[in-house]
Amino acid sequence: MITALVTIMVLAALAGLATVVTAGAPEEISLADRIDALLPQTQCRRCTFAGCRPYAEAIAQGAADINQCPPGGERTAKALARLMGVAPKPVGKEFGVVPDHPAVAFIEEEACIGCTKCIQACPVDAIVGASRHMHTVIAADCTGCELCIPPCPVDCIIMRPAPTVAR
Amino acid sequence: MTASELLTGGLRLEAHKQRSTKAPIRIASLAERYVIPLDQHSGLSAVPLVKPSDRVRMWQPIAQPAPGISAWLHSPVSGEVVAIEPRPAPHRLGAPTLSIVIANDGRDERFENAAAIVSFEQISPTEACEHIGRAGIVGLGGAAFPTANKLESSLCENGPQLLLNGAECEPYISCDEMLMRERAEDIVFGGRALLHALCARNCTIAIEEDVPEAQAALLRAIEKAGDSRIRIKVVPAIYPAGGERQLIATVFGVEVPHDGLPADIGIVCQNVGTAAAIARWIRDGQPLVSRIVTVTGDGVTEAGNWEARIGTPFSSLIVDSGGYTERMARLIMGGSMMGIPLPHDDLPVVKATNCIIAASALDLQPRSAEMPCIRCGNCSQACPAFLLPQQLHWYLQPFDGDQLARHGLLDCIECGCCDYVCPSQIPLVERFREAKPLLTRELDARLTADAARARFIARNERLARLEAEHRAKLAAKRRPRNEPTS
Numbered sequence: 001m002i003t004a005l006v007t008i009m010v011l012a013a014l015a016g017l018a019t020v021v022t023a024g025a026p027e028e029i030s031l032a033d034r035i036d037a038l039l040p041q042t043q044c045r046r047c048t049f050a051g052c053r054p055y056a057e058a059i060a061q062g063a064a065d066i067n068q069c070p071p072g073g074e075r076t077a078k079a080l081a082r083l084m085g086v087a088p089k090p091v092g093k094e095f096g097v098v099p100d101h102p103a104v105a106f107i108e109e110e111a112c113i114g115c116t117k118c119i120q121a122c123p124v125d126a127i128v129g130a131s132r133h134m135h136t137v138i139a140a141d142c143t144g145c146e147l148c149i150p151p152c153p154v155d156c157i158i159m160r161p162a163p164t165v166a167r
Numbered sequence: 168m169t170a171s172e173l174l175t176g177g178l179r180l181e182a183h184k185q186r187s188t189k190a191p192i193r194i195a196s197l198a199e200r201y202v203i204p205l206d207q208h209s210g211l212s213a214v215p216l217v218k219p220s221d222r223v224r225m226w227q228p229i230a231q232p233a234p235g236i237s238a239w240l241h242s243p244v245s246g247e248v249v250a251i252e253p254r255p256a257p258h259r260l261g262a263p264t265l266s267i268v269i270a271n272d273g274r275d276e277r278f279e280n281a282a283a284i285v286s287f288e289q290i291s292p293t294e295a296c297e298h299i300g301r302a303g304i305v306g307l308g309g310a311a312f313p314t315a316n317k318l319e320s321s322l323c324e325n326g327p328q329l330l331l332n333g334a335e336c337e338p339y340i341s342c343d344e345m346l347m348r349e350r351a352e353d354i355v356f357g358g359r360a361l362l363h364a365l366c367a368r369n370c371t372i373a374i375e376e377d378v379p380e381a382q383a384a385l386l387r388a389i390e391k392a393g394d395s396r397i398r399i400k401v402v403p404a405i406y407p408a409g410g411e412r413q414l415i416a417t418v419f420g421v422e423v424p425h426d427g428l429p430a431d432i433g434i435v436c437q438n439v440g441t442a443a444a445i446a447r448w449i450r451d452g453q454p455l456v457s458r459i460v461t462v463t464g465d466g467v468t469e470a471g472n473w474e475a476r477i478g479t480p481f482s483s484l485i486v487d488s489g490g491y492t493e494r495m496a497r498l499i500m501g502g503s504m505m506g507i508p509l510p511h512d513d514l515p516v517v518k519a520t521n522c523i524i525a526a527s528a529l530d531l532q533p534r535s536a537e538m539p540c541i542r543c544g545n546c547s548q549a550c551p552a553f554l555l556p557q558q559l560h561w562y563l564q565p566f567d568g569d570q571l572a573r574h575g576l577l578d579c580i581e582c583g584c585c586d587y588v589c590p591s592q593i594p595l596v597e598r599f600r601e602a603k604p605l606l607t608r609e610l611d612a613r614l615t616a617d618a619a620r621a622r623f624i625a626r627n628e629r630l631a632r633l634e635a636e637h638r639a640k641l642a643a644k645r646r647p648r649n650e651p652t653s
Contacts (some may be wrong), residue, residue, distance in 0.1 A: 040612070049624060100461035124622040143619050 032060040038079045041069040043123035045146035046096045048109070049125060059084070070096040102162040104142040105149070109134050111156035118148035118157060139163055177405040178414070178584050182377065183503070183530070184341040185293035186470040187463040192345050194474050195460075195487055197271060201478030202515040203229065204256040204266040208305040209312045210236030215267060221248045226454055227278035229267055232300070238313040239303035242269055243456040244477035245276040256479070257500045257514040258311075260507065266515070269478070280452050283496050287360050287449055292322065295364035302448035303455045303518075306408075307440035308332060309501065311519040318364055321430040322422040327611035328420060329370040330429075331358055333385075333439040334402050334409035336375065337502030340522040341529075342459040345438050345472040348373065350443055351388035357442030358397055361448055365435055370397045372439065373418050375404040406504065406565045407582040411436045413551050421651065440521075460516055462488045466495030466525030480521055481512040492528035503531060503581040546585035552578050556585035556595050563602055568609040576606055593635055 025036050034157035036056035047068035049055040058064035059080070066080035076088065091098055105120070107127075114132040126142045129135025137148075139162070149157050172633055178564025181640040206212040217223055223242040230240040249270045253263035260373035287295060315485055331354065335343040347354060358370045372389075382399065389397050402408050402417045412423045415434055423429050429436050440458065456477055463470035468489030475484055481498075485491060500508040500514075501522055524530065546556035554575050562570040576599060585595045 039616070041623065042614035044617065052494070052620070053623070095261050098213065124619050125626050126622070140620065141618070143615075 012100045018071055030060070032057045034083060035080065038072075038076060038083065039069060040143075042070060042141070042143040042145050044147065046070050048095070065092070068095050069091050073098040083120060094156050101146075101153065103144045103159040104139045104162045105137045105144065105146065105157050106139075106160045107135050108156040108158065111127050111134065111154050113154055115153060117151040121148045121151045123147060171581060173552065175336075176549050176584060177407060178405070178549060178587060180338050180406045180587075182404070183338045183463070184344065187339070187341045187461050187472060188344060188348075190274070190469075190471045191347055192459055192472045192474055193487070195474075195476070195479055197244070197273065198479050198483045199250070199271055200480075201246075201255075202254050202266045202270045202478065202480070203240055203243075203269065204254065204258070204515065204517060205230055205240065206263045206264050207240075207256070207258060207311060207477075207517040207519065208535065209310060209482050210238070210316070212265065213237055213240050215251055216347055217248045217251075219248050219250055223244070223248060223269060224274055224276045224278035226280060226452070226456060227299075228303075228334055228454075229269075232256070232313070236313055236316045238315070239301060239454070240306050241303055241454040241456050242278075243478050244245050244269060244271040244621070245274050246272040255514055256313070257507070257509055257516060258517055258519055260510070277432065278456075285449060286618055292364050294368050295360070296322070299360075299364060299445055301454075302444070304441060304444050304448065305518050306438055307453070307458060307518065307521070308411075308505050309505075309521055310520055311517070314437070314445070316651075317435070317437075318361075319566060320428070321365060321435040321589060325607040326366045326368045326466035327356065327430065327433045327435045328366040328419070329361055329365060330415065331361075331370060331372040331436055331442050332409055332411070332414055332436055333372055333374040334414055335406065336406045337410035337504050338406070339463050339506075339524050340461050340502045341463070342461045342472055342521050344378050344381050345461075346440055346443055347366075347378070351384040352383075352391065352475055353396070353443035353446040354385065354439045355388040355392045355397060356446035356450060357444070359392065359394055360445050361437060362396060362441060363607070367435065368396070371400050371418055373396065373400050373402050373409075374415055375408070376401050377404040406584070407551055410551065410580055410582060412580070416585035425575065442527045447549040448527050458516070458518060458520070460484060461521055461522040462525070463497075463522065464499075464524040465529050466491055466498075466627045468492055474522075477516055477518060478514045481514050481516065482507075484516070485512055485525065488525075491525060492527070492550045494529070497526045497531060499526055499531075499570040500526040504587070505581060534594070535592050537593050539589055541594060543590060545590065549584040549588045551582060551584060552580050554579060556599075559599060560573060560593065560595055564607065566602070568613075571606050572610060576602060 038051040039056060041052050043051045047055040050056055057063060066086060067077050069076050069160055070091050073133060077091055078088045112134050116131050118135060119127045119129060123144055123145060124141060124143055126138045127135055181451040211233040215230045217229045217499055222623060223229060224245045225242060227242045228239055228534045229242050232238050247270050248267060254266040282557045286522050294319040296315055305311040306314060311652060327586045333343055333347050336648055339508055362370050374383060400418050408417055415429055416422055421432055423432060444455050450460060457474055459472050461472050462484050473484055473487060498509040498512055500509055501521060538556055540560060542557055550556055559576055579599045581596050581600055583596050589595060
């Protein structure tokens, strides 16, 4: 009887100790980090913020709603609603249209004059080229944010359906 | 841990193979038209080498592999290419798939492929792999993965172990059993060729305990070949013991990592039918233009195994089998557990066609209405892939990608054991099959998003650094002018 009790107490103490040791310092994941993880990282600014991360921080501070991300569409809005514990709602029309199919930018190379304006606009460094040389979009790295389109002085950038990745 | 302990789950099912194994393998009658889908192997579609109205001879290459994972295609007959157009095919039921259609002239004029027959021991293993590739040989166990690609990725310096899969565990299918009974010498010949091509140390032929005639035939063939590297391993007749990963666990007592391949643990698994196809190519110069197809079920008059040329219409095999019976209800390609239902029989035999079941209501009882999951856990006990189907089902509605990935949805082998034991008749595998591409897409999207986030952060840091450097430079320029006044 006594042995059993002692054994159990020792085991319990060891288990407690083990929990404390393995737990260690808890790694802080902020609310903004968790929101950012749900965003599509298009960096398109349609949410009115300067990128996905700033939008995430705004939601975390209560300065933005969960329905401001057209590229993420219904799924992102739902996931955000679940995380924030609010009722889901469709993406606000004022932020843009939810695309049916992901698209990427494409530079019509014969028209490109090599002005580098699109390179400066690209938030994810997905355009290569140099001054007075032809530019091109790395399709695999393009998020389809369309930020390169307005600065182009010769309107040689068009949106095309994103290439499907072969598996 | 012993081998049998590692094979958890699975079911002992009634084999339903007696009807189709009574008669020997017969040669299917020739058809007028042969339809050869270009995408009948896994990987990329083959590229046609012929055009409509070209004359082709039997065994002539008609399509070459695309760069990457792909395979050669050969003409099963001599005749004329009448069209290259989308045609319905049993492996892509969604939409017609681009196929080469050949009108048979009935003469079987052979294309002389002088380079086909080689003395195998005299060429290097790398050349041997390439040589096998030129025959258009793909895995005949059902997945139709190009064999040359599999061999290339399995070449290793210290020599893998070769496993020939003769464990035909799925009910109704008996093409491998009949092959082992009648053409055991081909299998042993092919096994020896594979041993050479892979620099493999030894070859194990796995065979189920309930096929004594096939075991005896293989033992005789091994004895005749006098090759001490080849041995037989009898495995329990449990479905799905013949699944690649399950068979490796049963035979070698090791588990293939869930995110790895058998080659990662030094094992290469090939179907016995693939080995026999390799033998025919090396010995007789015959590329993969035919395969053995089981036609069975209560819905055909006479069940049996047929050597059918690739592209033969299913309807022609049904006629060979004496036609449908009155009880015919559903047509299925594959076995009763993993087979796919077919809408009609105007479909060509492809390299992956191992079995056609003309099922009556006796063979496959129609599923009754689905009821809610009662969380009995039968499915997780039956699952041979160590998964928890009830949990996967739970996370499907609403779709929870994180939990589905964590619970190994992508490791589901779609064997159907969970469906079979589910008392609530939930079509679990169907749901999992639909969910897998969704999950893959979500995980891909997450990887792309992570990469975009990393580049966004890197760019912002770079811009901030350039800005700071610029300001520092400006400040340094201003300072000399300011100094005298201060």
